[in-house]
Amino acid sequence: MSGMSRIYLDHAASAPLRPEAVDALERTASLLNPAGQYASGREASRIVEDAREQIGELLGADRAEVLFTGSGTEADNIAVQGLAFGALRTCGARRIHVSAVEHPAVGESVDWLCGGLPVPGGPLFERVEIPVDVPGRPGAVGLLDPAQDALVTAMWVNNETGNVTDLASVVGPAVNVGIPTHVDAVQAVGHLPVDFHGLGVATLTASAHKFGGPKSVGLLLARRDAVIDTPVRGGGQERKLRSGTVNPQGAAATAAALAAAVAEMDAEHARLAGYQERLLDVVRSIPDAVVYTDPDGGALPSHVHMSFPGAEGDSLIMLLDVAGVDASTGSACSAGVNRASHVLTAMSVDVHTARGALRLTMGPATTDADIDRICALLPGVVEQARAAGTAY
Missing domain, CATH: 3.40.640.10 (Type I PLP-dependent aspartate aminotransferase-like (Major domain))
Known part of the structure; x- marks a missing residue:
């Protein structure tokens, strides 16, 4: 890095x-x-x-x-x-x-x-x-x-x-x-x-x-x-x-x-939609990935929210942090304990899957080079997090 x-x-x-x-x-x-x-x-x-x-x-x-x-x-x-x-x-x-x-x-x-x-x-x-x-x-x-x-x-x-x-x-x-x-x-x-x-x-x-x-x-x-x-x-x-x-x-x-x-809303939507599509292609190439962001039904182009069953959300964001990427699980933490997102459980996502959630959200600061790097990094990060396992 x-x-x-x-x-x-x-x-x-x-x-x-x-x-x-x-x-x-x-x-x-x-x-x-x-x-x-x-x-x-x-x-x-x-x-x-x-x-x-x-x-x-x-x-x-x-x-x-x-x-x-x-x-x-x-x-x-x-x-x-x-x-x-x-x-x-x-x-x-x-x-x-x-x-x-x-x-x-x-x-x-x-x-x-x-x-x-x-x-x-x-x-x-x-x-x-x-x-x-x-x-x-x-x-x-x-x-x-x-x-x-x-x-x-x-x-x-x-x-x-x-x-x-x-x-x-x-x-x-x-x-x-x-x-x-x-x-x-x-x-x-x-x-x-x-x-x-x-x-x-x-x-x-x-x-x-x-x-x-x-x-x-x-x-x-x-x-x-x-x-x-x-x-x-x-x-x-x-x-x-x-x-x-x-x-x-x-x-x-x-x-x-x-x-x-x-003033820049329309142009920014078009730019971020391209980034979102690239990220979703990589996410869907990872075995067993579950995607929650639904562009076809209407979603902001800035968001990609997903889960990787078998990985811990905290492991994902810590591994990304070490690699130089700031991201979040999208779920609430209490007293340092990673908890399944209330949004995902309301969507009937099982707790094991919800615990592997990762949220990547883009904006004006996001560049082509950023998307290139995260697309290259993500499969390996998921593999490492899955190797570390899920806490119970």
Whole structure:
């Protein structure tokens, strides 16, 4: 590996800062408190509002509907909990429709509402499972009743597989009858065209560092008429839904990164689709490989998610690390123990196979040379990992 640069194939976790974001951060570095009623405060506020307006235009939302948060996770928590509590207060609705493949920011919020919240007499809310198909996409919800259903929530693009949800079939029926709807679009914004008004949902979330913006900046798009009883208490700086001093540098850099991502979206899709096809050809040449990313049914071209039964996911990423490749399993780890992905188990993948998962995700930093190297490396890495065996 001497003299060779590392290959970064974990863009779905965090994308490198785009040059436009770096420029925006440097340009706004001296800005202070945007809530200040003095000249420097007014200048910082102007930068925030300009960024808010630009983001709204790029995502099909009004400026007032764009809220800045500290992360996509925080935005999901505000949306899911806030919409559920709002529906409970206004019409007594208690059912939450959610699939088993959601990101923990959504899934664990729903779990807490449906059992983790200590309330006398039992849980405030009831979880209703949205079925998933074999590629792990949420499917159509069952019969809906505005008097009983507090929320329908679905992830637009799965963070592990890259597979794209048909939102019209999942949240569309709820939108049509006025049931609150939330879309976790953290993996979609900056990678797919977004028209917030066209979707008709109550809330939609994004995270700046997924499309080359700064870390610790999230976006919450919230319709003006959405009833959101926010769980966040404080100064209420963001339309009284999110409290905390807004980060003007982060807002400016997020808008700059999103504009760049949207401008190059079509060309980048075409480029990454070629890389994805090359990687999938190599993966499918490896005996017993199982591929979860489903381009034919609709998937981001940036993702390749797969399993190699008989190998341990941790072994795969450690061997790749030694070879100079940054990758992930796509599954959650707890206390250093590799666990089968909840996304894969929801897709009925057996635990032994799921334990051999590997996720390679590409982005603007990925080059032809990177793909050449990973295609050459992968068969040997899998063979070594299988020789090491699977832990039990």
